[in-house]
Amino acid sequence: MKKINIKAILVALALAVSACDQGFEETNVNPNSPEAVPASLLLPTVIRKGVSETAGLAWGYGNVVMQYSAKIQFTNEDRYNWGPASDPYDPFFNSMRDVQNIINISEESGEDNYKGVALVMKSWMYSVMTDTYGDLPYSQAVAAKSGVNSPVFDTQSDIYAGIIADLESANTLLDPLGTSIEGDILFAGDIMLWKKFANSLLLRIHMRLSDRIDPSAAMQAIMSDASTYPIMTGNEDNAALQYLQDNPNQQPLYTTRSGSFDEYRLSENMEDILKSLNDNRIYAYAQPTTNSGAGLVGALDDYQGVPNGLADEEALAYSPSGEADKGGSNYISRVGLMFSCSACDDLASPIARQSILMSYSELQFVLAEARERGFISTGDAEIYYTNGIQSSFDYYISRLDVGGYTDISAAVAPDATYFTQADVAYTGTQAELLEKIGTQKWIALFFSGMEAWFDWRRTGYPTITPGAGAVQPTVPVRFIYPTDVQALNKDNYDAVIARQGPDNLNTHVWWDIN
Numbered sequence: 001m002k003k004i005n006i007k008a009i010l011v012a013l014a015l016a017v018s019a020c021d022q023g024f025e026e027t028n029v030n031p032n033s034p035e036a037v038p039a040s041l042l043l044p045t046v047i048r049k050g051v052s053e054t055a056g057l058a059w060g061y062g063n064v065v066m067q068y069s070a071k072i073q074f075t076n077e078d079r080y081n082w083g084p085a086s087d088p089y090d091p092f093f094n095s096m097r098d099v100q101n102i103i104n105i106s107e108e109s110g111e112d113n114y115k116g117v118a119l120v121m122k123s124w125m126y127s128v129m130t131d132t133y134g135d136l137p138y139s140q141a142v143a144a145k146s147g148v149n150s151p152v153f154d155t156q157s158d159i160y161a162g163i164i165a166d167l168e169s170a171n172t173l174l175d176p177l178g179t180s181i182e183g184d185i186l187f188a189g190d191i192m193l194w195k196k197f198a199n200s201l202l203l204r205i206h207m208r209l210s211d212r213i214d215p216s217a218a219m220q221a222i223m224s225d226a227s228t229y230p231i232m233t234g235n236e237d238n239a240a241l242q243y244l245q246d247n248p249n250q251q252p253l254y255t256t257r258s259g260s261f262d263e264y265r266l267s268e269n270m271e272d273i274l275k276s277l278n279d280n281r282i283y284a285y286a287q288p289t290t291n292s293g294a295g296l297v298g299a300l301d302d303y304q305g306v307p308n309g310l311a312d313e314e315a316l317a318y319s320p321s322g323e324a325d326k327g328g329s330n331y332i333s334r335v336g337l338m339f340s341c342s343a344c345d346d347l348a349s350p351i352a353r354q355s356i357l358m359s360y361s362e363l364q365f366v367l368a369e370a371r372e373r374g375f376i377s378t379g380d381a382e383i384y385y386t387n388g389i390q391s392s393f394d395y396y397i398s399r400l401d402v403g404g405y406t407d408i409s410a411a412v413a414p415d416a417t418y419f420t421q422a423d424v425a426y427t428g429t430q431a432e433l434l435e436k437i438g439t440q441k442w443i444a445l446f447f448s449g450m451e452a453w454f455d456w457r458r459t460g461y462p463t464i465t466p467g468a469g470a471v472q473p474t475v476p477v478r479f480i481y482p483t484d485v486q487a488l489n490k491d492n493y494d495a496v497i498a499r500q501g502p503d504n505l506n507t508h509v510w511w512d513i514n
Contacts, residue, residue, distance in 0.1 A: 039102045039114040043183035046098050046118075050125055051186075051241045053091045054449035055252050055355040059264070065475065066442070066452040067269040067464055068285070069335055070308040072315040074263060079309050079469045082505060086482040088132060092125045093141060099125075100142045113181050113191055116173035119166045120198045124357060127205060130159045131454045132479045134509040135496045137489075138162060150489045153496035156510035160209060164218075167202045171195055171229060186241055186357075192230065197239045199229045200363045207366050207375075208458065211513050216375045223367075223378040232360040235395050239357035243350060250350030251339070258343040266333040268320075271305035273439070273462060277423055283411040284396040285446055286333040287340075291326075296337070296347075297411045306332045309467015338403050339447065352403025356448045361395065364388035365441035372433055382426040385437055386419060392444035435461050457512050476505035477512060 063069040064077050071078040099122045106114035130136055138159045140151035154162075176191040187193040199222055206215035222229040232238070243251040253261060266286040274282040286305075288298035304320040319327030337345060338352040368384035370376045393414050400409035418424060424440075426433065438461025445452040456464060457477050464475050480503055486493050493503075501507035508514070 039105045039109075039111065039118075040182035042098045042102050042105075043114070043117065043181070044185045046095050046102070046121055047184070047186050047241070049091060049095050050121060051355045051357065052252060053088050054128060054357070057088060058355075058447050058449050059253065062450040062453055063264070063335075063447060064267075064308070065464075066445075066456060067267040067308050068446050068452075069264045069270070070267040070306045070310075070315070070467075071263055072265050072306055072310075072318070072329060072332065073312060075310060075312050075315050075469065078315075078467060079311070079471050080466065080476050080505065081471050082476060082480065084481060084483045084486070085132075085479040086484070088125075088129055089479075089482050089485070092129050093137075095125065096122065096142055111179055111181075112173040113175060113178050113194075116170040116191075116198075117181065117184070117194055119170040119173070120194055120201070123163045123166045123170070123198075124201060126159060126163055127201070127208075128450065130156050131208070131509065132450065133481060134478055134507070135159070135500050137492075150492055152492050155499070157212075160205065160511075163205060164202065167198050167205070170198045171202075174198065186239065193237060193239075196230050196232050196237050197358065200232045200237075200239075200358055203231065203363065203366050203370075204358065207370060208454070209511050210373075210375065211458065212511050214375075215370070219370055220376050220378065223376050232358075232363050235360050235391055235398070238354075238359045238395070240354040240359065241357075242354055245350055251353040252355070253339055253341050253353070254348060254350045256341045256343075258341060261341045261344050262329065262334065264335055265329070266303065266305040266335065268305035268307045269462075269464070271303060271333075273443070275300055275303075278415060278418065278421065279443065280412045280414055280418075281393065281396060281443065281446075283336075283408050284338065284400060285336045287335070287337055289333050290330040296405065296407045303333050304331060307467055309470045311469040314469065337405060337408065338400055347405075349403035349405075352399050352405070353447075354399065358451075359391075359395065359444070359448065361388045361392040361444045362441065362448070362451070364391060365437055365444065368437050369434065372430060372437065381433070385426055385440070388437075388444060389419070389424070389440050390414075392440075434459070438462065457508075457514065460514060472505065474506060477508050478505060480504060 061077055064071060099118050102118040103115050106112065106118065126138070135153045135155055136159060137151035138154035140148045143151065174191050174195045176195070178191070181189050181191070203219060203222060206218050209215065222231065243249055247255065270285065271282070274285070282300070282303055283297055286303050288294035288302035289304050292298050292302035294302040306315060306318045310318065316329070317327045318332065320331055334340070334344070337347060338349060340348040342348045364384045365388040367376065367379060368381050368388060371379055371381035371384060393412060397409045397412050400412065424436065426436065428436070438459040441455065442452055442462055445455070466473060466475060481493065497503050
């Protein structure tokens with residue numbers, strides 16, 4: 001019998017294992033699940049998720065609480081029966097990880113334009129979140145890899161200081177002559193438009209904080225140096241996501257159910273204000289009632305709203321004329337055709353509507369108020385104000401044309417006397433002028449995320465009165481933190497409530513001193 005050489009067998013096995021192990025890491029990498037990705041692949045998701053979230057909030061809450069629209073079914077949102085809200089908290093913080101990844105990747109690669117874009121998106125998302133909730137995790141928000149699973153809540157004043165610093169840094173980093181970027185579904189890689197958005201957003205933010213911090217020096221510095229701090233100069237600079245013809249990139253309401261779309265109708269408050277001003281934007285914002293039989297464009301009487309905040313039965317049976325046999329959805333206007341769903345109307349467009357992060361029109365109203373209040377010395381308040389109104393009309397005319405609604409766009413064009421009527425002309429006391437600026441800004445901010453709500457909490461324009469079925473007598477001024485925050489980060493949640501105030505709809509955020 002031959003002897004078995006154990007030593008030789010062990011050596012052979014070791015060599016075999018060593019040979020098999022060579023290149024193990026390379027051959028066992030899943031190409032469909034990479035551990036690292038370029039910034040260009042992360043950017044479109046960050047933009048799409050952020051914009052889609054605010055578009056949904058505009059439809060579900062922003063338009064309703066600011067009484068552009070009112071609900072005729074399932075009226076909880078309209079009656080302020082709001083519970084803990086996970087949107088925009090959860091989706092924005094989930095996106096913030098990808099934002100930080102873009103920043104880290106671009107710092108390693110030296111691609112400043114990607115970092116600048118990421119800082120603008122971070123600033124915009126944080127401004128929306130903090131205006132919605134107040135204090136938030138900020139300094140430790142994306143520190144889980146460092147072992148921080150229960151982040152502290154930073155004060156809103158500190159968050160805004162960080163936002164301002166990031167936007168100023170973004171303006172420095174963004175270089176139109178630098179390396180181009182890919183994956184930019186907002187501005188198609190145009191770095192100058194990102195710079196204009198950054199500085200225009202910075203002006204909005206300084207105005208937001210103006211009751212707490214004098215914005216004069218910061219705003220004037222931007223307005224005095226257009227080459228260093230370019231801002232939006234026309235509707236072509238709008239930060240607005242353009243949707244596409246094909247699914248899943250169509251405007252969000254295009255694929256919704258007709259029943260869901262029809263829950264929301266023209267608000268009586270919006271109807272009254274637009275009609276009192278002879279404002280033809282009513283033709284873009286609403287449709288003639290079904291009962292009128294008017295087609296695409298009707299007479300003003302063919303557009304009827306419903307009061308906000310009614311209980312379900314009262315809202316569904318509401319009669320604009322007061323006649324019981326002329327009540328119900330057929331007598332109340334739907335939201336405008338350019339926002340409609342394909343299941344609601346064969347003429348619905350997947351591309352006419354854009355989702356707006358910030359518009360040139362809004363910026364002009366910011367500057368009108370800043371000039372009127374003496375925060376800036378550049379320009380003329382009346383010209384800013386008039387530009388804000390005209391650019392809003394022009395925007396809707398152009399978007400209606402994109403959708404093929406030429407009959408509606410022709411009707412939207414303002415009458416020659418619009419700017420000279422007493423309630424629009426730039427005349428009166430400063431208080432009256434600020435009210436006109438605030439009211440026109442509100443009209444122009446239709447369907448612009450939650451921005452009208454944020455701005456109304458600062459200015460009080462126009463008058464928003466809770467409806468008869470509201471569960472509280474005042475308009476909400478913040479969202480309640482999500483339940484998972486209360487459960488999973490309890491110590492820091494308790495600390496922020498002790499500092500900021502009760503976690504309810506009526507606790508004002510730091511900048512809101514009204």
